[in-house]
Amino acid sequence: MKKNILVTGGAGFIGSHVVRLFVNKYPDYKIINLDLLTYAGNLENLRDVEKKSNYEFVKGDITDESFINSLFDDYKFDAVIHLAAESHVDRSIIDPLSFIRTNVLGTGVLLNAARRQWKEHSDKLFYHVSTDEVYGSLGEAGFFTEETPYDPRSPYSSSKAGSDHLVKAYHHTYHLPVVISNCSNNYGSHQFPEKLIPLMINNIIKKKPLPVYGKGENVRDWLWVEDHARAIDVIFHNGKIGETYNIGGFNEWKNIDLVKLLCSVMDKKLKRAAGESAELITYVKDRAGHDQRYAIDATKLNKDLGWKPSLQFEEGLDKTVDWYLNNTNWSDNVLSGAYQEYYQQQYVLR
Numbered sequence: 001m002k003k004n005i006l007v008t009g010g011a012g013f014i015g016s017h018v019v020r021l022f023v024n025k026y027p028d029y030k031i032i033n034l035d036l037l038t039y040a041g042n043l044e045n046l047r048d049v050e051k052k053s054n055y056e057f058v059k060g061d062i063t064d065e066s067f068i069n070s071l072f073d074d075y076k077f078d079a080v081i082h083l084a085a086e087s088h089v090d091r092s093i094i095d096p097l098s099f100i101r102t103n104v105l106g107t108g109v110l111l112n113a114a115r116r117q118w119k120e121h122s123d124k125l126f127y128h129v130s131t132d133e134v135y136g137s138l139g140e141a142g143f144f145t146e147e148t149p150y151d152p153r154s155p156y157s158s159s160k161a162g163s164d165h166l167v168k169a170y171h172h173t174y175h176l177p178v179v180i181s182n183c184s185n186n187y188g189s190h191q192f193p194e195k196l197i198p199l200m201i202n203n204i205i206k207k208k209p210l211p212v213y214g215k216g217e218n219v220r221d222w223l224w225v226e227d228h229a230r231a232i233d234v235i236f237h238n239g240k241i242g243e244t245y246n247i248g249g250f251n252e253w254k255n256i257d258l259v260k261l262l263c264s265v266m267d268k269k270l271k272r273a274a275g276e277s278a279e280l281i282t283y284v285k286d287r288a289g290h291d292q293r294y295a296i297d298a299t300k301l302n303k304d305l306g307w308k309p310s311l312q313f314e315e316g317l318d319k320t321v322d323w324y325l326n327n328t329n330w331s332d333n334v335l336s337g338a339y340q341e342y343y344q345q346q347y348v349l350r
């Protein structure tokens with residue numbers, strides 16, 4: 001069936017994997033990638049699909065109401081997969097308002113455009129890609145399920161919780177067909193090297209200090225980004241309207257254990273002496289309000305829709321390290337803003 005699908009934030013880390021999957025797997029769908037190309041958005045991530053006839057890029061801001069309304073009028077979207085966001089917790093602590101603007105207002109503008117345009121709701125879908133951080137922080141035991149009450153603690157997670165609530169409110173009040181997924185920490189290729197795994201990989205390559213917050217005892221639950229994209233595909237096509245699905249691979253790691261694992265994997269790949277990279281580990285001041293532990297129970301997604309992760313963590317990490325070792329130019333360019341400058345010149349804001 002032919003569909004016009006708006007993907008927001010498609011030039012970012014997860015968005016680029018979602019765009020690639022949909023463009024390649026569904027030649028009948030037209031994928032319109034809307035992205036502002038902030039520091040985190042980079043069209044280099046989509047070089048391999050940019051010339052495909054079922055792909056189009058539009059540069060624009062999800063918080064710009066008249067632009068978004070005109071985009072909906074022009075393209076008559078059948079569905080939205082909304083990923084555009086400010087996504088880094090540390091940045092949200094420094095600059096909370098930009099998170100509130102993009103994540104809360106931006107989601108509200110998109111929802112409202114969909115409500116305005118979609119007079120006939122039955123075959124439409126607004127899919128909001130969200131995070132497990134909306135559930136708060138766990139102690140030693142237990143998991144986040146779809147029934148866990150929201151308890152966000154950082155400006156980032158609060159802004160994502162706010163956007164989730166708006167999505168649910170548009171469903172409840174206006175019967176907008178929506179679905180939400182809340183996923184755990186992603187890792188893989190094309191992740192901006194400010195997040196734990198790519199930052200550590202880059203610093204190990206460059207023999208720079210590896211900053212571990214606090215005692216490194218915090219726990220995160222890691223999922224390979226391509227498995228997240230596959231889960232989004234499954235939920236997009238088979239998820240029940242109005243439902244929430246948790247996405248995760250039951251793969252918890254203490255930060256310090258993960259960093260040590262990375263060090264030993266990379267010592268071998270870089271032909272360094274065992275233990276050499278681990279000497280770079282440096283304990284630094286803890287993140288303000290640092291959530292202790294996240295752990296996702298993804299049973300519903302598995303039972304109802306048959307999704308499960310395709311990769312073991314060690315295999316995914318190995319692939320990820322290889323990608324960063326083979327793409328040091330990419331990391332240097334995104335960190336220096338070089339790609340950003342290049343693409344900003346080519347694409348004018350609509």
Ligand code: NAD
Nearest residue numbers: 009011012013014036037038040041061062084085087186
């Ligand atoms: P990212 O920071 O890599 O990418 C975000 C993208 O959004 C960038 O391309 C950026 O240019 C774009 N963007 C930002 N502001 C915009 C605006 N005003 N208008 C249009 N585009 C804008 O983020 P990511 O890690 O790929 O995360 C994508 C989504 O998935 C986010 O909504 C995030 O909350 C969610 N999520 C992320 C993770 C994770 O581990 N990274 C886990 C669960 C959920």
Ligand code: DAU
Nearest residue numbers: 087088089131132133184185194195196211212213218255
């Ligand atoms: O759980 C899903 C969330 O995971 C997503 O919604 C967010 O968009 C994504 O950024 C991620 O948030 P985290 O804060 O968990 O990810 P980050 O990579 O920033 O940090 C992972 C853990 O590592 C966290 O406990 C903080 C710690 N850390 C992080 C950095 C950047 C360090 O110890 N040192 C570091 O330099």
